[in-house]
Amino acid sequence: MSYLVRKISRRENIDKIKNTNDIKELDADVIMQEFRTAQNAISTWSIDELNNNCINQAVLAIATASSDLETMHFIIINTDYLEQLGLDMNAEKKGDTPVEDLREIHRDITNLKYGTIDKLIIMYNNIASENDADKYIITKKRNEIKLIVKQALSQNRINIDASNDHIRPKLIKLIEQQ
Numbered sequence: 001m002s003y004l005v006r007k008i009s010r011r012e013n014i015d016k017i018k019n020t021n022d023i024k025e026l027d028a029d030v031i032m033q034e035f036r037t038a039q040n041a042i043s044t045w046s047i048d049e050l051n052n053n054c055i056n057q058a059v060l061a062i063a064t065a066s067s068d069l070e071t072m073h074f075i076i077i078n079t080d081y082l083e084q085l086g087l088d089m090n091a092e093k094k095g096d097t098p099v100e101d102l103r104e105i106h107r108d109i110t111n112l113k114y115g116t117i118d119k120l121i122i123m124y125n126n127i128a129s130e131n132d133a134d135k136y137i138i139t140k141k142r143n144e145i146k147l148i149v150k151q152a153l154s155q156n157r158i159n160i161d162a163s164n165d166h167i168r169p170k171l172i173k174l175i176e177q178q
Contacts, residue, residue, distance in 0.1 A: 004044035005058035008073040009033040018128035023121050041108035056148050061102040063145050067166035076136045085119040098163040
């Protein structure tokens with residue numbers, strides 16, 4: 001069994017998805033914020049186990065590809081949900097992260113169309129409605145994210161030159177603080 005980790009744009013959107021009785025009544029803003037696609041796909045990061053170490057590796061990949069090292073929210077998706085809902089996943093595209101040893105764990109949920117976005121919403125709703133939803137919808141505070149990134153920097157796992165223009169100065173500042 002494996003899992004996919006995806007950054008949530010806004011934590012309150014998950015509550016809106018959970019509390020909606022009719023998908024057709026879900027705010028368009030929620031759909032646009034949480035299910036923004038590129039080439040009909042959404043980006044996720046694969047982990048083999050549902051433990052803090054594995055989750056932190058996905059968080060590291062996501063955080064170092066973002067624009068800032070701030071508090072972030074994540075949803076963890078059991079890949080069985082994808083199969084049950086008939087959603088496709090592929091590993092052809094390497095992840096866009098300066099942590100080169102994590103590029104291979106990138107997975108896209110692909111072939112998304114207007115008619116399949118509702119399946120993603122149902123999947124998010126199912127995850128948010130589970131009794132142990134706190135295990136699958138998590139928040140990493142700013143200090144936690146910085147600690148994860150600092151550890152990777154101390155291990156020389158982050159290629160600063162491969163980082164985006166927004167995050168690079170923040171990574172450099174963390175190096176200077178060590």
